[in-house]
Amino acid sequence: MNRQLNEINLLRAIACIAVVVxxxxxxxAKTYEPALFDQDKFITYFRFALLWATPVFVMISEVLISKNYPNGVRKGFLLKRVKYILVPYILIGLLKSYMHSEGQWSVFFQRSWEIVVLGHWHGFFVLVIFQFYILHILLGRFLQKSHPLPPILISFVLSFTYLYIHAGNKEYRVFIEQVYPFWDRTIFIGWLFYFVVAFYIGQNYERVLIFFTKHFYIPLITAVVSYVMMMNRVMDRVFVSVKSDRYDMLIFALSVFILALVLLRMIKKPNHTLIKLSHFSFFIYLTHQLTLPYLSNLTQTVANTFWSHVVILTFLGLATSIGWAMLFYESRLTKLFTGRIKALDQLAR
Structure with missing residues (x-):
C-alpha cells in the first residue's frame, strides 16, 4: 500500500463510522426517546462532536484529486466519476424514492425528483463533491499559481457569511430556496472553504503534515476552542441545528481533519479492517439510512440501554451495507449500484 495514503484510508473509514453512529x-431518539437530548447533555456533546465526518469525507475527495493530479486532471476524469459515483447516487436515490412511494407511481416520481435531482436526502454530499470536481477543473490552475493565504481567507469569509446568514435569517433562506433550484445544503458557497483548503493540502501534502506534526498544538487548540464555541451556542439554544454545514463547523472540521491525519500517520502497521471498510465507505454513506429504521426495531429487542442500542445498530448498519455491496458486486448489472469497490476487486483476482 502507498504509505502516504494509509492515513487517508483510515480517516475515511473512521469518518464513515462516525456518520453511521x-x-x-x-x-x-426519534423512535424511542424524543426528549433524550434535553435530558442527557453528554449525549448532546458527543453527537455534535461527530459532525465533522461529512466535511472531512468531502475534503478527502479533493485532497486526493489535488495530490494525485497536481498539474490538472486526465482525460475522462469526469466520465469515470459519473460511472462510479453519480450512477450509484442516482440508483440508490431511486431505490430510496421507491421505498417512500407507498406503491404509487405519482408519489415515486415526485420523490425521485426531490431526492435524485434536487438532492434532498442524506446523499446530497455527492452533489457537493461533483461541484468540487468542476471547481477543481475551472479554478485549479488559478489556485496553483496563487499564494494559498488569500484564496483560503476569501473562501472562509464567503462560506462563513453564507452559512451564518442562512442560519439566522429566515427571509434569506426563503430567497435561496426561490433562486437556487436544488436543496440549499448542496450550494457550493457553503462548502467552498473546505474545497480551497483541501486543494492546497493536496498540493502540499507532505509539507503540510510535516509542519503540523511539528506544531501539533495548532490544530489541537483550534479544535478545542471551536468545539467549545459551537457547544456554547448549542447549549444556550442559539443555534441547535444538528447538521454538518454549520458556520461554526468550518474551523472545527478542518482542525479535526488535520489532527486525524497527523495522528493516523503515526500508526506504523496498517489496520486492514479499517482499510477494507474505507473501500466500502461510499456505498455505506449512500445506503445505511435506508436500513437503520428497520434495524433499529430489531436492535431494540436485544438492547436495554441507549449506548448498547447505538453500538449494535451501528454495527448492523455497517454490516448490512457491506452485505448489500458484496451481493450487488456479483452481477455486472447490480454492480452499477455500488460503484467501484477496491476490496472486492482484490477478492476477485
Missing part, C-alpha cells in the same frame, strides 16, 4: 443516535 450519528444517524444511529438520531434514529434512537
Amino acid at each position: 450519528t444517524h444511529s443516535i438520531t434514529n434512537y
Whole structure:
C-alpha cells in the first residue's frame, strides 16, 4: 500500500463510522426517546462532536484529486466519476424514492425528483463533491499559481457569511430556496472553504503534515476552542441545528481533519479492517439510512440501554451495507449500484 495514503484510508473509514453512529443516535431518539437530548447533555456533546465526518469525507475527495493530479486532471476524469459515483447516487436515490412511494407511481416520481435531482436526502454530499470536481477543473490552475493565504481567507469569509446568514435569517433562506433550484445544503458557497483548503493540502501534502506534526498544538487548540464555541451556542439554544454545514463547523472540521491525519500517520502497521471498510465507505454513506429504521426495531429487542442500542445498530448498519455491496458486486448489472469497490476487486483476482 502507498504509505502516504494509509492515513487517508483510515480517516475515511473512521469518518464513515462516525456518520453511521450519528444517524444511529438520531434514529434512537426519534423512535424511542424524543426528549433524550434535553435530558442527557453528554449525549448532546458527543453527537455534535461527530459532525465533522461529512466535511472531512468531502475534503478527502479533493485532497486526493489535488495530490494525485497536481498539474490538472486526465482525460475522462469526469466520465469515470459519473460511472462510479453519480450512477450509484442516482440508483440508490431511486431505490430510496421507491421505498417512500407507498406503491404509487405519482408519489415515486415526485420523490425521485426531490431526492435524485434536487438532492434532498442524506446523499446530497455527492452533489457537493461533483461541484468540487468542476471547481477543481475551472479554478485549479488559478489556485496553483496563487499564494494559498488569500484564496483560503476569501473562501472562509464567503462560506462563513453564507452559512451564518442562512442560519439566522429566515427571509434569506426563503430567497435561496426561490433562486437556487436544488436543496440549499448542496450550494457550493457553503462548502467552498473546505474545497480551497483541501486543494492546497493536496498540493502540499507532505509539507503540510510535516509542519503540523511539528506544531501539533495548532490544530489541537483550534479544535478545542471551536468545539467549545459551537457547544456554547448549542447549549444556550442559539443555534441547535444538528447538521454538518454549520458556520461554526468550518474551523472545527478542518482542525479535526488535520489532527486525524497527523495522528493516523503515526500508526506504523496498517489496520486492514479499517482499510477494507474505507473501500466500502461510499456505498455505506449512500445506503445505511435506508436500513437503520428497520434495524433499529430489531436492535431494540436485544438492547436495554441507549449506548448498547447505538453500538449494535451501528454495527448492523455497517454490516448490512457491506452485505448489500458484496451481493450487488456479483452481477455486472447490480454492480452499477455500488460503484467501484477496491476490496472486492482484490477478492476477485
